[in-house]
Amino acid sequence: MLYKCIVIDDEPDSVEIINDYIQQIPELVVLQSYIDPVKAMADMAQGDPVDFVFMDIDMPRISGLELSRAIRSKTNKLIFTTAHTKYAFEAFEVEADAYLLKPFTFAKFALAINKLLNDNPRVRTEDNSKEFYVKTTEERNRFVRIKFDEVIAIESVKNYIKIYTTTEEIMTYLTLKEIKERFDETDDFIQIHRSFIISKNYIEKVEGSLVKLPKNMLIPIGTFYKDAFYDYLLKNTIKTGRNN
Structure with a gap:
């Protein structure tokens, strides 16, 4: 079973790193990547729900926190990827599932995904737990x-x-x-x-x-x-x- 992912970050280098990390986990597949959060919001409003959204917080025109309120119902798991610790409480309020501080290693990324997959009712079974x-x-x-x-x-x-x-x-x-x-x-x-x-x-x-x-x-x-x-x-x- 593959889990569809969307990456939203106004920094192309960050998008590239997260895409690379996702591609190294067999269960995940990148459905779409965005450097424009407004474009991401418009597309997700019209599209089907996805399994994971990886999103920066500090972005132009609309912040990740504001965007998350608009698209939260469109994703099963919401993961913030940010260089700032100051947004942790706000992330909790919008029901984020994980908060990865940049720069994070692949090891930390993989551990977070592993935990979310096992917490996910869609994939929790007697075997994979x-x-x-x-x-x-x-x-x-x-x-x-x-x-x-x-x-x-x-x-x-x-x-x-x-x-x-x-x-x-x-x-x-x-x-x-x-x-x-x-x-x-x-x-x-x-x-x-x-x-x-x-x-x-x-x-x-x-x-x-x-x-x-x-x-x-x-x-x-x-x-x-x-x-x-x-x-x-x-x-x-x-x-x-x-x-x-």
Whole structure:
């Protein structure tokens, strides 16, 4: 299933960047791009509804906030792309679904889209709510689908992260904080170190301050995270009422 997108920005360079980002996500297709917001408003008023609108706020003749009020009913998801934080409250008032601050990386763009696709009733299913995509470091346009239940651990390594699954190891240019936002949607994962998020389902053994995972992975429990981890461990430990 393809999701139709419209891009509205008076800066041609910004339009080019967003179009490039959209083209790198298999589910999205650019239906039309505009550098004239008034023209965009006229066309959308007469056209069919679309799935995504990416729109700047500071534009001549009509601002993105004013335009959004006119075309909000014509799009399922509205994403503001702006260099200014001062419009965040106004964006909330017009029911924007995302607020991307320029200049934003492809990683941030992809994470926002991933979240919106999974929040979208039109695409929420038993299967896709349990998977996500990442862009690998190996090739410019190579995306890998990963299932949550196959992820063993995620490690932060310098400027990228490594995702350990039951079948492979995948490198992607994201931060641990960025991907944690996606993994926080499920209760199956827990951060136990500043560089590691692990799957609770793959914990084999806990020995002192080390957690043993499949593939002989030994992950240290960081001081900052140990209280939350041991709290989880105690809640899930079967206790005996007998005296030793």
